Amino acid sequence: MTAGAQGPGPDLSSAPxxxxxxxxxxxxxxxxxRRHDMVLVVPAVEAPRRDLAAEVALACTGxxxxxxxxxxxxxxxxxxxxxxxxxxxxxxxxGDGDEVLLLVHGAVPVRxxxxxxxxxxxPDSTGWVERSLPATxxxxxxxxxxxxxxxxxDRFPFELLDGSVxxxxxxxxRPGTPARVGGGAxxxxxxxxxxxxxxxxxxxxxxxxxxxxxxxxxxxxxxxPSRTPSPLPIGSPAPTGSRTLTPPGGAAAPGVTAPVLVRGxxxxxxxxxxxxxxxxxxxxxxxxxxxxxxTGVRPPLGIxxxxxxxxxxLTDDVVVGREPGQAPEVRDGRARPLVLRDGEQxxxxxxxxxxxxxxxxxxxxxxxxxxxxxSRSGSAGPWAQVPPGPGTPLAPGxxxxxxxxxxxxxxxxxx
Amino acid sequence: MDGIGGxxxxxxxxRGVHGRVFLATPPPRVEAPEGHVAIKVFSxxxxxxxxxxxxxRLHAYADLASSHLVHLHxxxxxxHTAFLSMRFxxxxxxxGPTLAVDRTERLRAVARAARAAHELHExxxxxxxxxxxxxxxxxxxxxxxxxxxxxxxxxxEHLTGLGTRGDARDLEFVDPSLMRGAAAGRTSDIxxxxxxxxxxxxxFGLYPALSSADPMVAARMFLRSRPEPDAELSARERxxxxxxxxxDVGKRYRTAAALADDIDELVR
Numbered sequence: 001m002t003a004g005a006q007g008p009g010p011d012l013s014s015a016p017x018x019x020x021x022x023x024x025x026x027x028x029x030x031x032x033x034r035r036h037d038m039v040l041v042v043p044a045v046e047a048p049r050r051d052l053a054a055e056v057a058l059a060c061t062g063x064x065x066x067x068x069x070x071x072x073x074x075x076x077x078x079x080x081x082x083x084x085x086x087x088x089x090x091x092x093x094x095g096d097g098d099e100v101l102l103l104v105h106g107a108v109p110v111r112x113x114x115x116x117x118x119x120x121x122x123p124d125s126t127g128w129v130e131r132s133l134p135a136t137x138x139x140x141x142x143x144x145x146x147x148x149x150x151x152x153x154d155r156f157p158f159e160l161l162d163g164s165v166x167x168x169x170x171x172x173x174r175p176g177t178p179a180r181v182g183g184g185a186x187x188x189x190x191x192x193x194x195x196x197x198x199x200x201x202x203x204x205x206x207x208x209x210x211x212x213x214x215x216x217x218x219x220x221x222x223x224x225p226s227r228t229p230s231p232l233p234i235g236s237p238a239p240t241g242s243r244t245l246t247p248p249g250g251a252a253a254p255g256v257t258a259p260v261l262v263r264g265x266x267x268x269x270x271x272x273x274x275x276x277x278x279x280x281x282x283x284x285x286x287x288x289x290x291x292x293x294x295t296g297v298r299p300p301l302g303i304x305x306x307x308x309x310x311x312x313x314l315t316d317d318v319v320v321g322r323e324p325g326q327a328p329e330v331r332d333g334r335a336r337p338l339v340l341r342d343g344e345q346x347x348x349x350x351x352x353x354x355x356x357x358x359x360x361x362x363x364x365x366x367x368x369x370x371x372x373x374x375s376r377s378g379s380a381g382p383w384a385q386v387p388p389g390p391g392t393p394l395a396p397g398x399x400x401x402x403x404x405x406x407x408x409x410x411x412x413x414x415x
Numbered sequence: 416m417d418g419i420g421g422x423x424x425x426x427x428x429x430r431g432v433h434g435r436v437f438l439a440t441p442p443p444r445v446e447a448p449e450g451h452v453a454i455k456v457f458s459x460x461x462x463x464x465x466x467x468x469x470x471x472r473l474h475a476y477a478d479l480a481s482s483h484l485v486h487l488h489x490x491x492x493x494x495h496t497a498f499l500s501m502r503f504x505x506x507x508x509x510x511g512p513t514l515a516v517d518r519t520e521r522l523r524a525v526a527r528a529a530r531a532a533h534e535l536h537e538x539x540x541x542x543x544x545x546x547x548x549x550x551x552x553x554x555x556x557x558x559x560x561x562x563x564x565x566x567x568x569x570x571x572e573h574l575t576g577l578g579t580r581g582d583a584r585d586l587e588f589v590d591p592s593l594m595r596g597a598a599a600g601r602t603s604d605i606x607x608x609x610x611x612x613x614x615x616x617x618x619f620g621l622y623p624a625l626s627s628a629d630p631m632v633a634a635r636m637f638l639r640s641r642p643e644p645d646a647e648l649s650a651r652e653r654x655x656x657x658x659x660x661x662x663d664v665g666k667r668y669r670t671a672a673a674l675a676d677d678i679d680e681l682v683r
Contacts, residue, residue: 212492212494213420213421213491213492213493214466214491214492215420215444215489215490215491216470216473216474216489216490216491217488217489218473218474218477218487218488218489218490219477220477220478220479220480221474221478229475229538229539229540230539231536231537231538231539232536232537232539232540232541232600232601233600233601234601234669234670235602235664235665235669300594303594303634303638305630305631305634305635306630307629307630307631308630309585309586309630309633309634311586311589311594311634313593313594397635399631406631408631408634408635410634410635410638411638412591412594412638
């Protein structure tokens with residue numbers, strides 16, 4: 001959006017001087033982009049070079065210093081790459097004290113007060129020219145206007161304060177030169193429309209990389225033996241064993257960790273149990289501690305229930321917090337993230353770790369700002385703070401308080 | 416938000432735990448003779464990997480081209496937001512019908528959903544999301560909506576059917592054997608069909624107390640109770656429901672098609 005679309009322009013008679021003055025855009029198939037002290041003109045953006053034009057624009061506007069020389073340094077970095085010969089022609093003008101710096105790549109004509117500057121190069125040249133000009137000109141035009149030199153008629157009747165618009169050329173009027181037509185002023189009335197920061201805020205266009213759209217057509221495909229799936233097995237499915245922090249019945253998401261093997265004893269019902277347990281964790285039958293131990297895939301050690309109703313089977317370590325994805329063990333795929341947030345940021349980014357150790361489940365506070373608390377009463381409180389250091393074992397029914405949020409650890413029993 | 420992926424939203428028509436559903440005008444690439452489509456916009460940020468996994472599952476559903484399933488148009492990823500467009504079914508769902516449906520229509524709808532589940536099972540797909548809200552009422556017969564795919568979208572966190580808004584009543588559609596680490600399969604979808612059938616017969620689920628409790632208390636109750644079909648049901652009705660929720664999964668219906676046959680018998 002530009003000033004012209006925002007209604008009457010503000011009173012700018014006391015506006016501070018602007019390094020580049022008023023910028024007007026000539027229509028065309030390219031791109032004109034402005035920041036406070038910089039104007040970029042890409043006179044033509046052909047379809048195959050759109051990504052490269054975007055790279056040029058991002059080099060002008062991106063990270064790494066807002067000064068005019070910083071911008072030019074990023075552009076020359078881009079021009080020094082192997083792909084420079086594919087970059088579209090462009091010119092960048094930026095203010096630097098009493099001077100205006102100009103970088104031109106390819107065939108972009110530049111006229112200063114009506115006089116053509118001679119540093120244009122061939123269309124596919126990989127070279128570029130940098131010039132500094134004393135800031136004494138009245139009009140500086142970058143790019144070719146269709147209607148001949150100094151013809152005002154083809155310019156859009158508004159100025160570009162900030163952002164990007166389609167165009168083939170830009171004319172810069174030094175501060176103090178009168179505008180032809182103001183943003184919303186009556187036609188013919190001349191107003192000064194220099195760069196006012198407040199006006200810039202209300203008239204901002206924002207350039208960003210357009211989101212990438214992928215679409216998959218779901219029309220039924222012809223039969224293909226290579227992807228003919230097998231029917232699901234009939235009968236009781238095998239236990240999945242240790243996989244992930246998985247919602248009951250949920251599929252494993254990408255990035256699954258390997259199953260964990262443990263020693264245990266097998267109940268008559270076929271379930272692997274902790275060798276020191278008195279009764280089966282699933283059917284409740286008494287277990288004989290003298291029976292031989294076997295090695296098997298560790299079953300889920302319980303369930304975590306969040307206070308918002310989410311339920312997770314506990315098959316791997318879990319990092320709890322506002323942004324648990326930042327925890328190194330989550331990034332490495334050794335633990336699963338469980339996001340717990342509230343409006344007051346009472347939970348730390350990485351607040352607590354729920355760790356599976358053999359057959360035990362324990363909680364470790366990860367240096368959270370507000371601490372992690374445990375209630376063993378079966379209800380919410382009394383709360384005891386989880387001490388720093390090694391893990392605090394969890395028993396079924398224990399509640400954890402993480403900031404203002406709560407989690408319940410429990411087990412399922414067919415009773 | 417007023418559109419995504421070239422679709423222009425007309426109005427919101429549903430909101431689930433994994434995202435929102437809109438009535439939308441599709442872009443020209445989509446052939447929708449009705450002029451409008453339903454588009455589901457998922458709330459979780461999707462990774463490319465997660466999106467591909469979701470698209471594979473949806474293909475497996477759509478390739479069946481079954482009269483028991485909803486017609487899907489396309490799925491897409493706009494930035495990090497995944498969407499799925501499908502034919503708009505204006506009659507609502509078994510969970511929220513736009514017109515009154517009687518017992519026979521409700522049972523026929525569950526039977527068709529069971530046949531749909533069977534077709535998916537035969538194609539190697541577990542649905543994982545069977546519940547009244549996912550059985551759409553179409554004039555030509557009820558349709559089972561697409562399988563639960565939202566949880567594969569993002570590596571960040573797996574969501575359960577309960578979602579962050581925490582409606583504990585959804586918990587009852589989850590086969591408790593999954594909480595012990597059993598893999599989802601035919602029997603867990605049959606459990607969900609049985610709970611859905613119970614709601615179609617009685618108007619309430621198998622764990623009525625779940626609706627009153629806070630989510631953590633409700634989950635504890637769910638973990639500790641063994642559901643029984645409502646005493647008011649006829650002996651035949653009770654027998655069918657009981658065979659879907661038996662704690663011993665070996666005693667449940669072996670296939671969803673067998674369940675569908677028995678539900679059809681209840682209608683007669």
